[in-house]
Structures are given as C-alpha cells and as structure tokens.
Amino acid sequence: MNTLIKGGLKAIFPLCIGAFPFSFIVGAISINAGMTLMQSTFWSFTVFAGSSQMVALGLIQSSASILVIMITTFIINLRHLLYSASLSEHIKDYPMHIRALMAYGLTDEVYAATIGEVKQEKAGRHWFYLAAMMGFWMNWVFANFLGALVGSSFPEIAHYGLDFAMVAAFIAIVIPQVKSRECIVAAIVASVTGILLSGLPYSLGLVVAAITGVYAGYRMDISTERMAAQAKQDTEVQSLPAVHSEA
C-alpha cells in the first residue's frame, strides 16, 4: 500500500508543478472578482476544476446569472465524460463510495497521471489513484490560497492587467489543442458566433457559440470521413486494372 501511495504521489508531482501557477492565478483573480481569502480557498477546495473556475470568475465579473454559470461549467467540463467513461471500465469492482470519491477528483491532470497504472487493474490500484488525486488537490488549494493572498495584499493588482492574465491562460490552454482542420473550423465558428452574439444577456451568446462550434466540428468530421472513404474507393478503383493486367 505504501509503495502504491508513493507511486501515485510521484506520478502526479510534475503535473502539480505545472498546475501551481494556474491555480495561483485563479486565486489572484478570484479576489478581483470580489471573493474573500476564505471564500476563494473554500471555493477551490470544493469545486476543483481549473478552467471552469477561471471561466466562472469572468462570468461573475460580468454579472452573469447563476443559470449561465451552471450551463457554462457543465459545457466546459463535458470533456470529463470521456475520462469518466474511460476510468469506469477499470474501477467497476469498487464500491460506490470509493468510485464517487475517485470521480470527485477526476481532473485532466489526475486522469493523465493515473490512467496508465489503473488500466493494469492490479490490486489496491485505488491507493495509487487516491494518493495522486489528494496530492494534486492539496497542491491546487494551496496555490490558490497563495494567489488569493497576493491578490488581496495588492488590491491595485487589477490595474496591472490581471484580467488579461485569464485570457492569456486560456490562450495557453487552447492553442496546443487546436491542431486538426476540424478543430480550427470549430474554434473559428465558435469565436465568430460568440462575437456576433456578445450582446445577448447573461453571456448566453457563449453557450450558443459553443453549441454552434461543436456542431460545425461534427459536420467537418462527417465530411472528412466521407472524403477519406471516397479517396480510398478511388485508389481501389485505380488499382483494379493493374491487378487485372498482371493476371
């Protein structure tokens, strides 16, 4: 058990370093959005979802409604459905309360660091997972606390472009993900829709933009698959006579 706990902590350690500045920034911005030091720390402890927290802070600052905050959080976290689906295969023998705890801390980082080990389905693998999860969680809350502390000690920090820190962080998160042609189209469609609908109340434009962008991506996938199938068919047709002539 001890080896598993140590292994989990070791696996998550590099990701903790990576997430530290992110959480620090979330903490600093949360003070800007009107949270107290206590609120900010409690918030990170309970919500534990970086990009959603960052986005929610932007929404809180622009006085979006609770409903929009909820829908947006839901949409941003939809990718975790994939993690949930992937992990469920390997932990189905565990009792429900352990599974619930594991799900609670299922972030991008925890998934990335543990899935390799969990997949092997060795006995006691939940210790590996839980150690990684707890390590990441504590690191997350602590970094947020420090960020909030700095944010509240220097209230004028807002004048030094901290609002823009959030935008910059988003750019850093999203650029490495936008690789394929399909993703580029989806991103552009969503951005243009978002700008055109930015006048809608409660930031509803963002929700519509995301849905439109995902739909555009889906259509792109379909057409790419058709083109690939067509190309495959064409090459098969072209290679046929050659086969015949050889015979």
Add this chain to the structure above:
Amino acid sequence: MEQVHSQLDMNNFLLITLVMVLATFIIRFSVICMAGSFDMPERLKKTLRFVPVTVLPAIIAVEILGSGSNMEFNLHNPKVLAAIVCTLVSLRFNLIWVVVSGIVSLLFFQHFLC
C-alpha cells in the same frame, strides 16, 4: 473592468459554489456510477473533443474585443496586440510564460498606444 473589489455576497457565493460542484461532479461521476453497464457511442466520444476548443476561443474573442456596442477590433486595441503575442509565445512555452508575456506586453502596448 474598473469595478474592483465589489464584494460577492455570501448567499450568492454559496449558490455559485454549490451549482459548480454539482455541475462538475455529475459529469465526472456520470459514467463511473454506471460502471461498465453501457458504452458511449463512438460518434459522441469523437464529437466531445470539440468542446474545449469552442468554449475557450469564444470566451477569448469576447474578452479581447469587448461586447455589443463597445466592440473594438483594430490594432489600436492593446488587448488584440497582447493576444497575438500570447499566441506566438504559446507555440513554444508553457502557461506561466504565456501569462507573463501577456501581462507585460499588454502594459507595454497600453503605455505606448493609449
């Protein structure tokens, strides 16, 4: 943007927290609680990958350009220039450097353009 330190009232804060905890947990637990008793269609899995690459760019675009009648899309908007710097930096460096270069370049452009 200048409404710094308007306190969030406690009820509102707790409501936001509760709503976000639920929205996050429901998704993370959704399939795990059914554990293996059903398979997600391949098409849905594939389409879900578009979610982060649509939500974030839309937010970035609106944050940079402003909304409604306050929209400002030109090279005199320091945020547009700083965002270009961030994009270039993000091709090579990680999050913290993108944020630092973003803030520094924004201050620089604000100082020299405005």
